[in-house]
Amino acid sequence: MDEFAFKVRKLVKDYDRHVVLDNISFDIPAGKIVGLLGPNGCGKTTLMKILAGLIHDYQGVVRVGGKDIGVESKASLAYLPDTGFFPARFRTIDCIKYFADFFRDFDRMKAVQFAEEFGLDLNQRIKTMSKGMQEKLQLLLVMSRKADIYLLDEPLGGVDPAARDVILDIIMNNYKEHATVVISTHLVNDLEHSFDHVMMLGKGTVLVNTSIENIRLTGKSVEEVFKEVIGDAWEVD
Amino acid sequence: MLGKLIKHAFKAHARAVYGFYVAIAGVGALMAILMLINWENFGENGFGTGLVIKGIAALLLCLTAFAGVILTFVAVTREFHLSMYGKEGELTMALPVRPSSILFAKWLSGACWVLLSYAVLCFCLFGSFLYILRHSLGQIQGDVNLTALLGQFSTLLVNTFGLRVTDIGVILNILTMYAIYGGVVLAAVVMLFFFSITLGHCVPFHKLGVFGRILYLFGAVALGFGFAALLNALVPIFIVVTPEYYTLTMSAQDAAMAVVYKGYGVFSMTGAYCWGIYAVIVFLVTAMLAERKVNVD
Structure with a gap:
């Protein structure tokens, strides 16, 4: 580093x-x-997107x-945007699997534990979640990375x-x-x-x-x- | 990583297009029920009425299958747009993979689903045609088997196009070649859609919005035809199908003479390979744009 x-x-x-x-x-x-x-x-967001490789x-x-x-x-680099980035059809568990598939530093067990701790149903779809729940889910996933x-x-x-x-x-x-x-x-x-x-x-x-x-x-x-x-x-x- | 990208692309597309296959299965089931009904039990005009209803069902099946191809294109391109350059792009483009890998996975999956829809359309068209032919012949000859139907189909093609190749196997081979050609063109068109969407998100091409993307698509298609015409003139390759053998020729004149004077079947390879090459070129350009020029914002 x-x-x-x-x-x-x-x-x-x-x-x-x-x-x-x-x-x-x-x-x-x-x-x-x-x-x-x-x-x-x-x-700020523009700078973050440049650093994350989106611009x-x-x-x-x-x-x-x-x-x-x-x-x-x-x-x-673990990037958390200020908007929802998961497809509406995804369930919580799909989001966890997606991160596990692509980020080698992702701790799947920690994410599941987090979800249970914060009352996120593993089978609930993004489209049925409130904005706050979606933000929490994204943050939990990002923070489950090392x-x-x-x-x-x-x-x-x-x-x-x-x-x-x-x-x-x-x-x-x-x-x-x-x-x-x-x-x-x-x-x-x-x-x-x-x-x-x-x-x-x-x-x-x-x-x-x-x-x-x-x-x-x-x-x-x-x-x-x-x-x-x-x-x-x-x-x- | 590429395998995982392909897996996720297939799953995303499957969710977007499964409704179409449910609709096809539904209309197919309706046709099967209509076939099992003994229409002669419905009075004097029952047989004729049954024939008309079965004809309408066959037409409905073909129209559903045709709509399915269009809807699959729409679903694949919409998914591409949202997942690459929409809100989902903030996740997709931040993945630790090259954008060219993402593009390839989406192309492979999108092309497979479009080709499957196209295969279903071909199957429905061919099946409906045989279905109608069977009923027409059935009225004259009683029960008709599949071999007799294919024989009639081949005779119809021979008479319509003045072919001297009458062997059903050879005719089916020519049709298969055209089906493959159609498949290559469709796979290329999927990439052209991806290219036009990607170009439409690059500075300064984004200024024209959706209209611009349509314009870029037409431009790319026109360029493809131009490329095909150029290769046709420079490196034409034809397969001439005679009753006895297949032969390759690079002379357009020989190919034309084989059709006009001898009634042989001719398939132009140039169209298929040039659209294949063109699709790869467009893929490389699109990958470069996605990697260096496009913004997710």
Whole structure:
């Protein structure tokens, strides 16, 4: 495993000439819990999709765990998108089998145990599940992998405050030791105590990329720094 | 991994098309029931009425089978679109496999299901034709067996196309060649659908939306015909079927003369192999696009 989970150089991504990531460069150290923070529309999801190998038409150099994006990087990266990705016809058990078929680091027993623990019926179909149940199932499956890197896009996005603690517990208690966990969110307050490192995006650029220790040295909380630096960067351009 | 991809592709397609096979089985069962009924028990006009109803059932079977081929195409392309570039694409394209492997698995499965639907259509058409022929002949000759039916079928083909090849085995071989040719073309068309959907998700081709994808499909089909015409002119290969032997010729003139002056059967190999080659080329281009150009967003 490389010293850095991600190395990005001069990354540019636009949607029909509307620049979302504007020539950004950064390194994310390996083995940290990283908060990817920024207002809605600042490019967090786009960046995550690029790192997960879902977006290809960008400029610049992106390396994940010391490798170019490809089969190897995807094998060592567990990605949780902010939308449902299973076909509606799938049952919980089908989702578990699917992950077991394709991810060598997937712990099937753990996933079944998780499902039972969180009240997910193994034979229930996705189309009959609530949005919250679907999100929980996807998170449980992703966290049943022993990946080197976890990329979690807005895992707390659509859930009520009570469920946030449960989700946060699932994440914090189940990632592989020494793995890098990147959590994108705009709910800074809920997560700031969990982070080792934060990266803030705004106006298409990296506004802050530093460790929590460095932020604490300023005598401010992550939320205060977030409000300060995001300030007028609420819009993409 | 490829085996698992193929397994999942087959399962996904099976779920999408099984309704069609249930419908075919239903209409087939109806035909079997209609065959077992003794229509002469239904009065003076019973036999004629039975014949009309059986004819309608045969037509219904053929139409269901034809609709099945279209629906299988729709199901296969819809599944491809959703699982590659829709929401499911966030999982599919994040799998630790090359997009070309995913594409190949979906093509293999999609082509197999389309070919199965096509085989069912051919079987229904041929079966319905023999069914109607049997009833027509039955009225004249009483009970008719399968050999006699195939003999009549062969005579019909010989008379219709002016062939001098009368051996039913040879005629069935020519039909088999055409069936294989149809299969190759259908498998190629499945790939053309995949290509047009993939191109429609690439920048800047995505701007035209669904209309663009249809346009790219027609463009790819037209290019295929152009490629076939080019190969036909440059490297034509024909199989000439005579009553005694099969022979290969690369001369279009010889092939035409064999049909026109001698009444032999001729099958153009060029069509089959050029669509096969074209499908492989389009597969490679589509795989490259899926690997380097397409976004799941």
